[in-house]
Structures are given as C-alpha cells and as structure tokens.
Amino acid sequence: xxxxxxxxxxxxxxxxxxxxxxxxxxxxxxxxxxxxxxxxxxxxxxxxxxxxxxxxxxxxxxxxxxxxxxxxxxxxxxxxxxxxxxxxxxxxxxxxxxxxxxxxxxxxxxxxxxxxxxxxxxxxxxxxxxxxxxxxxxxxxxxxxxxxxxxxxxxxxxxxxxxxxxxxxxxxxxxxxxxxxxxxxxxxxxxxxxxxxxxxxxxxxxxxxxxxxxxxxxxxxxxxxxxxxxxxxxxxxxxxxxxxxxxxxxxxxxxxxxxxxxxxxxxxxxxxxxxxxxxxxxxxxxxxxxxxxxxxxxxxxxxxxxxxxxxxxxxxxxxxxxxxxxxxxxxxxxx
Amino acid sequence: xxxxxxxxxxxxxxxxxxxxxxxxxxxxxxxxxxxxxxxxxxxxxxxxxxxxxxxxxxxxxxxxxxxxxxxxxxxxxxxxxxxxxxxxxxxxxxxxxxxxxxxxxxxxxxxxxxxxxxxxxxxxxxxxxxxxxxxxxxxxxxxxxxxxxxxxxxxxxxxxxxxxxxxxxxxxxxxxxxxxxxxxxxxxxxxxxxxxxxxxxxxxxxxxxxxxxxxxxxxxxxxxxxxxxxxxxxxxxxxxxxxxxxxxxxxxxxxxxxxxxxxxxxxxxxxxxxxxxxxxxxxxxxxxxxxxxxxxxxxxxxxxxxxxxxxxxxxxxxxxxxxxxxxxxxxxxxxxxxxxxxxxxxxxxxxxxxxxxxxxxxxxxxxxxxxxxxxxxxxxxxxxxxxxxxxxxxxxxxxxxxxxxxxxxxxxxxxxxxxxxxxxxxxxxxxxxxxxxxxxxxxxxxxxxxxxxxxxxxxxxxxxxxxxxxxxxxxxxxxxxxxxxxx
Numbered sequence: 001x002x003x004x005x006x007x008x009x010x011x012x013x014x015x016x017x018x019x020x021x022x023x024x025x026x027x028x029x030x031x032x033x034x035x036x037x038x039x040x041x042x043x044x045x046x047x048x049x050x051x052x053x054x055x056x057x058x059x060x061x062x063x064x065x066x067x068x069x070x071x072x073x074x075x076x077x078x079x080x081x082x083x084x085x086x087x088x089x090x091x092x093x094x095x096x097x098x099x100x101x102x103x104x105x106x107x108x109x110x111x112x113x114x115x116x117x118x119x120x121x122x123x124x125x126x127x128x129x130x131x132x133x134x135x136x137x138x139x140x141x142x143x144x145x146x147x148x149x150x151x152x153x154x155x156x157x158x159x160x161x162x163x164x165x166x167x168x169x170x171x172x173x174x175x176x177x178x179x180x181x182x183x184x185x186x187x188x189x190x191x192x193x194x195x196x197x198x199x200x201x202x203x204x205x206x207x208x209x210x211x212x213x214x215x216x217x218x219x220x221x222x223x224x225x226x227x228x229x230x231x232x233x234x235x236x237x238x239x240x241x242x243x244x245x246x247x248x249x250x251x252x253x254x255x256x257x258x259x260x261x262x263x264x265x266x267x268x269x270x271x272x273x274x275x276x277x278x279x280x281x282x283x284x285x286x287x288x289x290x291x292x293x294x295x296x297x298x299x300x301x302x303x304x305x306x307x308x309x310x311x312x313x314x315x316x317x318x319x320x321x322x323x324x325x326x327x328x329x330x331x332x333x334x335x
Numbered sequence: 336x337x338x339x340x341x342x343x344x345x346x347x348x349x350x351x352x353x354x355x356x357x358x359x360x361x362x363x364x365x366x367x368x369x370x371x372x373x374x375x376x377x378x379x380x381x382x383x384x385x386x387x388x389x390x391x392x393x394x395x396x397x398x399x400x401x402x403x404x405x406x407x408x409x410x411x412x413x414x415x416x417x418x419x420x421x422x423x424x425x426x427x428x429x430x431x432x433x434x435x436x437x438x439x440x441x442x443x444x445x446x447x448x449x450x451x452x453x454x455x456x457x458x459x460x461x462x463x464x465x466x467x468x469x470x471x472x473x474x475x476x477x478x479x480x481x482x483x484x485x486x487x488x489x490x491x492x493x494x495x496x497x498x499x500x501x502x503x504x505x506x507x508x509x510x511x512x513x514x515x516x517x518x519x520x521x522x523x524x525x526x527x528x529x530x531x532x533x534x535x536x537x538x539x540x541x542x543x544x545x546x547x548x549x550x551x552x553x554x555x556x557x558x559x560x561x562x563x564x565x566x567x568x569x570x571x572x573x574x575x576x577x578x579x580x581x582x583x584x585x586x587x588x589x590x591x592x593x594x595x596x597x598x599x600x601x602x603x604x605x606x607x608x609x610x611x612x613x614x615x616x617x618x619x620x621x622x623x624x625x626x627x628x629x630x631x632x633x634x635x636x637x638x639x640x641x642x643x644x645x646x647x648x649x650x651x652x653x654x655x656x657x658x659x660x661x662x663x664x665x666x667x668x669x670x671x672x673x674x675x676x677x678x679x680x681x682x683x684x685x686x687x688x689x690x691x692x693x694x695x696x697x698x699x700x701x702x703x704x705x706x707x708x709x710x711x712x713x714x715x716x717x718x719x720x721x722x723x724x725x726x727x728x729x730x731x732x733x734x735x736x737x738x739x740x741x742x743x744x745x746x747x748x749x750x751x752x753x754x755x756x757x758x759x760x761x762x763x764x765x766x767x768x769x770x771x772x773x774x775x776x777x778x779x780x781x782x783x784x785x786x787x788x789x790x791x792x793x794x795x796x797x798x799x800x801x802x803x804x805x806x807x808x809x810x811x812x813x814x815x816x817x818x819x820x821x822x
Contacts, residue, residue, distance in 0.1 A: 052451030055406060059443045065413050066436035073428020080417025080424070081754040087418055088765050091411055095772060098407035099779075102399055106783055149421070149755045295429045296499075296506040306437055314444045321448045324456065 001276060001291040004300040008071035009278070009290050011307065013271040015064035020263040022057035025256075026050050028177015030097055030124025031170075034117050036178070036196065041332035042189060043117060047101055049184040052325050054101070056318060058094070070303050074148055074293035075278040082142060082150025082279075083134055086157055090130045097123030128173040129166040133157065135270055136165025140218045141280040141287075148279065148288050161218040168207045169266070175200050176259040179243065183252045187331030194247055197255070201244040208237060220280075221273040228272050236265040346762035347419045347753050350769065352735075354411050357773045359731060360724050361405035363526070366480060367534025367569075368398040369473035375561055376469055380462035390558055391469070392457070393792045394538055397784045402450060404776055411769075419762075423742055423752035429506045430496060430513065431486050438482035446475030480530075481523055488519035490743050491734070492587055498746075505746065521583055522734075525576040529730065531569025532688050533723035538562035539695065540720025541788055543713040546706065554792050556699055556706065563695045570688035577685060578634075585635055588744070590649045590667060591737030594674040596631060597621060598645040606632030606639065614671050619647055646671070661748065669739045677729035677736075684726035691716060 029050045037043040050057075069076040080087060096119040104116035137157050142150050150156075178193040178200070185193070212233055216222050221229045239262040246255030274280065279288040294300060372395045379387035413435065417424050424431070453468040460468075489496075495512025496505045507513065539562040542555040584592040596602075597612040599619050608630030613622045632641045646668055653667040695716060698706040706713070738744060742752040 052455045055447040056444065056451060058406070058410075059439060059447050062410060062413055062443055063436065063439040065417075066432065066439040068432075069413075069416065069424065069428060070432030070436040073424055073432055076417045076428065076432070077421035077424035080414060081419070081421035081756045084418050084754075084756065084761060085765075087414055088768075091414060092768065092772065094410055095407040095776075099403045099776065102403045103779060103783065106786070108786075147755075148425075151756060295432065298510075299429050299433055299507050302507070302510050303433055303436065306433075307440065310437075310440050314440065318444065318448055321452055324452060324459075 001289075002297065002300075004297065004304060005290050005294045007304065008067075008294065008300060009271070009275065012064060012068050012071065013267060015060060015067055016271075017264040017267045019057075019060035019064055020267055021260040022053075022060055024128075024173045024260065024263045025176045025180035026054045026057050027124040027128040027170075027173040028175065029180060030054075030120050030177070031128070031174050032121075032177055032181065032193075033124075034121035036181075036192070039332075040113070045185060045189060045329050045332045046181065047104070047120075048329055049181060051101065052321065056321065058098070067303075067307075071295055071300060072278055072290075072293040073295060074288055078144065078148035078150060078279050078288060079138070082144070082152060083138075083157070086130055086134050090127055090134075093123040093126035093130065095123075096120070097127065124173075125170060128170045132169025133162045133166035135169075137162035139221070139270055139273055139280060141220075141282045141284075144279065144281040144283075144286045144288075146286055148286075150279075161214040164207070164211055164214055168204075168211050169263075171200065171204050171207055172259065172263055172266070175204060175243075176256070176263060179247070179252070179256040179259045182247075182250075183256050184329055185331060186328050189331060194250060197244075197247040201240070201247060204240060205237075205244075208240060219273060221269075225272065229269070232265055232269045232272060236262055236269070239265060341759055341763070343757045343759055343762060344750055344753050346759060346766055347757060348749065350419060350762060350766050351415065353766070353773070354408065354415060354769060355731070355735075356728050357777070358405065358408040358412055359727060360777075361401045361408065362480075363530035363533040363723070363727055364537065365398065365401045365405045366473070366476045366527070367530035367532070367565075368394065368401060368538070369469060369476055369534075370531065371534045371538055371562060371565055372398055373466065373469045373473050374565065375558075376462070376466040378561070380466045383462070386554060386557060388462070389554065389792050389795060390561070392795045393554075393787070394558065395453075395469075396787050396795060399450075399454065400780055400783055404780055406447070408773075408776075419754055419757060420742075420752050421754040421756065423747065426504045426747050426752070427490075427743060429504065430489055433507070433510070434482040434485040434513070438479050442475045442479035442482060444475075446472045446479070449475065477527060477530075480526055481519070484522050484526060485514055485516065485519050487734075488516045488522055489513060490741075491522075491738060492516060492518040493743060493746055505743070517583065518587070521576065521580040525573060525580055525730070528569045528573035528576055529723070529727050531565055532573055533727060535562040535566030535569060535692075536688060536716075536723050537720050539566060539692075540717050541784075543716040543720075545788065545791075547710060547713050547717065549707075551792055552707070559695065559699055559706075563692045563699065566688060567692035567696065570685060570692055574685050574689065577682070581634065582636070585643065588737065589644050590646060590653065590669055591674065591733065592635075593644060593646045593649055594669045594671045594737060595678040595733060596643065597624065597671060597675040598643060599647050599671075600645040601648055602631055602643040602645065604640055604642055606630065606635075606641065608634065609675075612675060614675070616668070616671055619650075619668060657745070665740060665748075667740065670736045673736050674733050677732040681726050681729040681733070684722050684729075687719070687722070691719060 029046060033043050033046050037046045065076070068079075100116040100120035100123065104113055104120065107113040107116060134157075137159065140159075140161055142152055142156055144150050175197055178197050181193040182190050182197075215229075239258045243255045243258035243262065246252070246258060276290050277287045278290055278293050281287040295303075372391050375387050375394065376391035378384065379391060416431070449468045449471040453465065453472060456465060456468070493505070494516050495507060495509035497508050498504070499506050539559050542559040542562070545551065545555045546559075581592070581595075584595075593599075597609050597614065599614075599621055606629045607626035608628075609621075609624040609626050612624035614620065615622050629639050631643060632639055635641065635643055650667045654663070654665070657665065657667075694712065695706070698709055698712060740748050740750070742749045
C-alpha cells in the first residue's frame with residue numbers, strides 16, 4: 001500500500017464522515033417533519049431550519065461517491081453493483097425527500113401538502129435506515145467472486161445485524177436532527193425536541209449495546225483489531241453520554257456536536273475495521289484490498305493536488321453559508 | 336432503437352437512456368435559466384428597476400423547481416455507473432472518476448451552497464451581492480457541464496491514456512490531454528448554447544402565452560426581450576458550434592456522421608444532401624430519398640466539392656482495424672434512422688430558434704405594439720417552448736447512439752461494460768419504478784410551473800422564498816434579521 005492509497009482511503013472516510021454529520025441531521029429533521037411537527041406552522045419552521053443547507057449537505061454524498069470512483073474504482077464498482085437494490089431504494093428515498101421541500105411549499109390543498117410531508121419524512125427515514133443497513137451488512141462480509149462481483153442473497157443484505165445497524169443509524173440521525181432543531185428553534189419546538197431526546201437517549205444506549213454485541217458476533221473487527229475497535233466504541237459511548245448530558249442541561253451546542261461526532265465515530269469504526277481492505281469477502285481470499293482497488297499513482301497524485309487546492313476554498317464558503325444562517329428561527333404559533 | 340429487448344444489456348441501456356434523457360430535460364433548463372435570472376437580477380442591481388427584481392424572483396421560482404428535480408435525478412446518474420455498468424467503472428475508473436469527483440468538488444458545492452444563500456437572503460444582502468450569488472450558481476452549473484463532458488468526451492474520443500498490460504484497463508497518462516480533448520471544446524460550447532436556448536425559449540414561450548391573454552403586458556414583454564436576446568446569441572452560437580462539431584466528426588467518427596446524413600454508399604462529388612430518406616437498415620440500403628445538390632459538401636467541408644464516406648465503407652475499415660481484438664462478428668452499423676432524423680430535427684430547430692428570436696425581437700421592440708397584434712406569432716412562440724427539449728434530446732441521441740457499439744470509442748464495447756451481477760428481474764423492476772417516478776415528477780413540475788405562470792408576477796412576493804410569518808400573518812423573510820429572536 002502506498003502513502004497516496006492510504007491517504008485516499010482516509011479521504012473517502014472523511015467525506016463519508018462529513019456526509020453523516022451533515023446529512024445526518026438533515027435526515028433527522030426530515031423525519032421529524034411528520035413524526036415530530038404537530039401542525040403546518042411547526043412543519044414550516046422545521047423545514048426552514050434545513051432549507052438553505054440540505055442541498056449542500058447532500059453534495060458530500062455525491063463527492064464521496066465521485067471520489068470513491070476516482071480513487072478506488074474497484075471498490076466503487078463492487079459496492080455499487082453489489083448493493084444494487086439497496087442503493088436503488090436509497091435513490092428513490094432521496095428523490096422523494098429532495099423534491100418534497102420545494103414541492104410542498106407550493107401545494108394548494110392540505111391533502112397534497114400532507115403527501116409531500118410524508119414523502120419528506122418517509123424518504124428521510126428510509127435513506128438513513130438503508131445507509132445504516134448497507135454499511136453494517138458490508139462489514140459482515142459479502143459473498144464475492146475473485147473479480148469483486150457480489151452475488152448476495154436476501155440475507156446478505158437483510159439480517160439481524162444489518163437491521164440493528166439500520167435502526168441504530170436511523171436513531172442517531174433522528175436524535176442528531178432533534179439536537180439541531182434545539183439549536184435552531186425557540187419556545188415549544190425546542191422544548192419538545194429536548195423532551196423527546198431525553199427519552200430517546202436511553203433507547204439509543206440500549207441500541208448501541210445491542211449493536212456492539214452483534215458487531216462482536218458478526219464481524220472480525222474484535223479478532224483483528226481489538227484495541228482500536230474497543231477504543232472507538234468507548235469514544236462512541238462517551239460521546240453519547242456527553243450528548244445526553246447536553247440535552248438534559250440544555251447545552252444545545254454540546255449535544256449537537258456530540259451527536260454529530262457519534263455519527264462520525266461510527267464511520268471511523270467501519271473504516272478502521274475495513275483497513276487494509278475496502279470490501280470484505282465471506283471468503284477472505286476474495287476481499288478487495290486497498291492496494292489492489294485504487295487508481296493509478298498518476299490519477300491519485302493528480303486527485304490529491306486537486307482535492308487539496310479546491311477543498312479549502314469549498315470549506316470556507318460552506319462554513320460561511322452556515323454562519324449567515326446561524327441564528328434561531330422564530331417560534332411558530334399553532335395555526 | 337433499443338432492440339436488445341428484455342436482456343440485462345437491453346434493460347441497462349434503456350435505463351441509462353431513460354434516466355439520462357429525463358435528467359437532461361432539467362440540466363440545460365437549469366443552467367440556462369440561472370443565466371437568464373442572473374441577467375435579470377443584474378439589470379435590477381444596476382437600474383434599480385423593480386420590474387426586473389420581480390422578473391428574477393418570478394422566473395427564479397420555476398428555476399428552483401427545475402433545479403430540485405435536476406439534483407435528485409443527477410444522483411441517479413452518478414450511482415448508475417457503478418450499479419449497472421460495473422465493468423465499465425472498473426475499466427474506466429482511472430479516467431472517468433477524476434472529472435466526476437472534480438465536478439462534485441468544484442461545481443456542485445458551489446451551486447448548492449449559493450442557491451441556498453440566494454433563495455433565503457433577498458432582504459439581507461445588497462442587490463449587487465445578491466445577484467452575485469445567482470451568478471455563482473450559474474457559474475457552478477456551467478462548470479459542472481465542463482467536467483461531465485470531459486468524461487463523455489473521453490468516451491467519444493479517447494486521449495491521454497494508455498492500456499495497462501496486466502489488467503487490460505485504461506490508465507491516465509496525461510490529465511492535460513484529457514481536459515484539452517478537442518471533442519470537449521466542441522461539445523461544451525454546443526451544450527452551453529443549447530442550455531441558453533432551452534431557458535430563453537421557455538421564458539419567451541411562457542411569456543407569449545400570457546401576452547395572448549393580455550396579462551401583465553409590460554412584465555412579460557420585458558421578460559421576452561431579455562429571453563430573446565439571450566436566445567438569439569445562444570442559437571447563433573449553437574449553429575456555429577454545431578457546425579464545427581460536425582466537421583470534426585467526419586474525421587473522428589465517420590460512422591456517426593455517415594448515419595446522420597443517411598449515407599450507406601459514399602457520396603458523389605456533387606454533394607447531394609437528403610432532405611428526406613427511407614432506409615432498409617437490414618440490407619444497409621437507402622430505399623428512397625429527396626436530395627438537394629451541393630448542400631452536403633457545404634455542410635461538411637464549406638466547399639462545393641468533395642465526398643463523404645458512407646457507412647458501408649466505414650464498416651469495412653472498422654472491421655479491418657478492430658477484428659483482431661474484437662472478432663469478426665461485431666456490428667459497426669449505427670441506428671441510421673434515429674441519427675438521420677435526430678440530426679434533421681436538431682438542425683431545423685437550431686435554424687428556427689434563430690429566426691424566431693430575430694422576428695420576436697423586431698416585433699417586441701420598445702415603442703411598438705406589433706407583438707400584441709401578431710397573435711399568430713405568439714402562438715408559434717408559445718408552442719416552441721417544448722422544442723428545445725426535443726432538440727437537446729435529439730442531439731444526445733446522435734452523440735450516444737452514434738457511438739454504437741462502443742461505450743468507450745474503439746476500446747470497450749457496450750456489451751462488455753454491463754454489471755455481471757445485474758439481473759433481468761431487478762432491472763425490469765427498477766425501470767418500471769423509475770419510469771413511474773419520472774412521469775410523476777415531470778407532471779408535478781409542469782403543473783407547478785403552470786400554476787406559477789397563472790398566479791402571475793404579483794403573487795411571487797407572498798409565497799416566494801420567504802414563507803409566511805406565523806405571528807402576525809404578514810409576510811416576512813424567515814431568515815431576515817427581524818425574524819430572529821436572540822437568546
């Protein structure tokens with residue numbers, strides 16, 4: 001494995017981390033439109049909190065996908081073709097939620113507004129759940145041939161571990177979204193988000209414990225890298241506890257950052273466990289390794305120069321756009 | 336066209352065609368409309384004429400719908416390469432991934448961030464700064480076109496690469512060559528001009544329908560004027576860039592060119608150009624045609640003399656070149672009818688756009704009421720609203736069907752590119768769902784745009800980018816300073 005290959009493995013991890021941190025609260029806020037918001041006025045405010053941001057947040061996913069294609073074509077090809085139906089469902093979910101905000105705002109009947117609210121909520125829920133399920137089943141190992149073609153059956157994708165992983169990620173996103181709402185709203189919405197998270201955090205802890213048990217049973221993470229795996233899991237639990245504390249004490253920034261970092265620590269856990277592989281085969285001989293999956297040194301070198309010259313500029317205006325909208329939204333009055 | 340039927344290959348091709356065509360309704364429309372709206376807002380920023388602000392907001396609303404649908408269908412495109420064409424992704428990853436990643440990094444972040452800023456900050460920034468936001472969106476989306484076309488251009492005309500002897504896959508040897516591919520710099524201007532045409536003729540056409548109802552005369556006449564000026568520049572540019580591209584094709588992809596002109600046999604020195612032809616594609620024969628002399632040579636070489644190779648001759652050459660590697664059974668004939676008619680549709684549209692723009696600008700000149708009296712012309716312009724979408728699709732049909740049987744010209748066939756893991760059942764299911772989804776999205780898009788037009792420019796401020804205020808029932812920007820209570 002060359003340094004550049006290692007760097008790009010890290011960068012893909014960074015991009016997915018950015019995606020889960022940012023789109024994580026988008027998904028959570030999206031879910032809460034229907035499950036949390038009580039009336040049209042509240043839902044307007046809920047959607048407004050992510051209005052200027054969700055599109056930019058989704059670009060992290062597109063960039064992660066593009067960067068994976070550019071730096072590890074074998075990984076991209078195996079993962080995307082192997083997870084065909086899962087990714088297709090993710091796409092459908094992303095389509096529905098992506099257009100829903102714009103379409104909903106311009107519907108004239110309550111029925112159609114309702115339709116797009118459901119589209120946003122279910123779309124966000126499914127996207128979060130399916131991403132969780134996909135990455136969990138990926139680290140279990142998948143049936144692959146020596147060319148990296150995945151011929152999975154239903155249980156490759158849907159099993160106890162992947163279902164728990166899906167639920168855990170969904171729950172993390174929902175909680176992260178509610179933490180974001182606490183940061184961006186006032187009055188009743190903010191109070192209710194706090195109340196919900198006070199209940200959700202204990203459930204999340206149970207979910208995390210269940211996830212760790214299944215992680216132990218279903219993956220080789222503990223066998224191959226016990227130290228780092230335990231380390232990351234302890235960080236994950238600590239972050240969860242900090243976020244919980246932040247919720248109870250109404251330290252909105254603390255809980256929001258901590259729940260975002262919890263999502264990132266899940267990504268770190270996955271990437272740490274994968275290393276030095278990018279895809280794990282049921283038969284370990286067929287696993288795809290970083291050293292075999294990457295583009296040529298020329299392309300990696302080129303991409304490195306480009307990424308490090310463009311990314312800082314992107315980060316500057318990306319963060320600036322959040323700063324422009326950093327204030328809380330006015331609380332809605334019940335219609 | 337897609338005669339492969341219910342096979343993995345046929346269904347994968349159908350899916351790519353369907354998703355790309357649908358996505359490409361919104362891409363040029365969004366790129367072009369961003370420019371049109373940016374021009375309108377710039378006029379406002381300079382003149383402080385409120386009509387132009389209203390124009391930017393009004394057409395900007397339709398732009399936002401289009402942008403949203405463009406974004407969500409765009410993700411399908413990116414995922415699709417890996418999902419349906421994994422062998423292609425493995426073969427091409429070293430070259431194709433880089434422009435795709437740069438597109439996301441340099442262009443998508445720019446447009447998505449600044450569209451968020453633009454939507455929600457009408458009252459928070461000075462008009463000049465706010466106009467800058469939409470210019471950055473327009474710049475970002477145009478930039479994205481360059482990168483994805485860089486990838487497409489490689490597929491049309493591979494440059495700056497070598498074949499890795501042990502894997503048989505392409506590796507990039509010169510990024511400079513990939514981005515300076517002559518194909519790219521012919522394709523990109525044509526696409527950009529097409530985008531300008533799409534947006535301006537939709538704006539002009541929609542305005543024409545409203546003018547027929549004598550609705551907001553000054554507003555729609557001004558809109559039409561801005562649109563037609565951009566439309567005229569774009570249609571002339573489109574004709575010029577199309578012409579350059581055609582002449583490049585004769586050398587670079589002679590099969591595509593021969594099919595566009597419906598030539599099976601080599602043309603004679605007279606340069607007969609077929610206005611109409613019918614073909615027997617099985618026997619590779621032109622059965623009947625109506626021809627005009629010299630036009631073919633003028634189009635091809637800007638001269639009266641010369642000959643163009645027909646498909647039969649090119650087919651022989653292709654076999655001579657590629658049989659060693661790809662075998663004797665390859666079929667190098669491209670779908671002649673599709674290319675022949677697509678080319679005519681596209682070329683005639685190009686001419687019509689320029690003509691209508693000139694007449695429209697004349698009728699619509701400032702002190703004249705002519706445009707209001709020439710109702711027939713408004714009807715034509717109103718109907719022409721749909722034409723750019725057909726012309727764009729026709730253009731891509733030529734480009735993509737004309738590359739048959741290659742996915743990467745001369746290097747990889749379409750049949751070898753498909754995912755080995757795909758199944759007919761899976762593809763059938765996804766094709767049906769995508770189709771229903773697109774039909775639904777297209778319908779909502781049309782209904783919403785129509786509703787915006789019907790509601791008229793006066794309603795924009797009330798339900799535009801700022802939603803209603805929940806406390807007073809009066810309208811205010813949700814992100815305006817007054818909308819925030821401090822802790």
